[in-house]
Each structure stands twice: as C-alpha cells, then as structure tokens.
Amino acid sequence: MRNFQQLLIWQISHELNLTIYKISSSFPKEEIFGLTAQIRRAATSIPTNIAEGSGRNSDAEMKRFLIISTGSCSEVEYQLILSKDLAYITPAQFLELSEQVTTIRRMIHSFISRLG
16 A cells, blocks of 8 residues: 555656646636536546555555556646637646656556556
C-alpha cells in the first residue's frame, strides 16, 4: 500500500484537476450538466484512480487503476479540444492544459512500466 499524496503523479494530476475546476467555472451556464460536468468528472478521475490504486494490495491492481487514469487523460484531452473549439478556453489555456495532460500521461506510463 502506498501513500498516494506522496506520489508526484498524484500531486500533478490533483493540480490539473483544481485548474480544470477553476477554468470550467466560467463555462456557459447551459453547459453545467454537459461539458462542465464531463470535463470535471474526467479530470477528477485521474487522481482518484491513482489514489484508489495506491490503496490496493498489489502492483497488478495499482496498474489496473493507472490504466483507467490514462483513459481519463484521453477524455480530458478531447474535452479540452472541444472547449477550445467552442471558445470556452483560450488557445493559451488549451496549450498549457494539454501539456499538463501529456506530462501526466507520460508519468503514468512510466509508473506502469516500473510496476512490470
């Protein structure tokens, strides 16, 4: 069992999640149950699955939850594209957030490789 709060991968994905919450709070009100909710759920899923996997008793289970986190990274990546195309976020915000998602995805893949 690992302390998820000590994992850099969790810390960075938690920061991304906080940023997504702040940025999506300015999305149009009609998106509250649409894109706003979807991007928040997907962004929350990344650190949540890292935390859940950390609480499991085997590397195989940790790996399974990390794989789920990578799927959530892809969801967030698409939702950022959609947010940019709908002009809900600026191109600069899109670039910054996309780079964070890419970094997190790489870190997850590296962690998975170390688990075997």
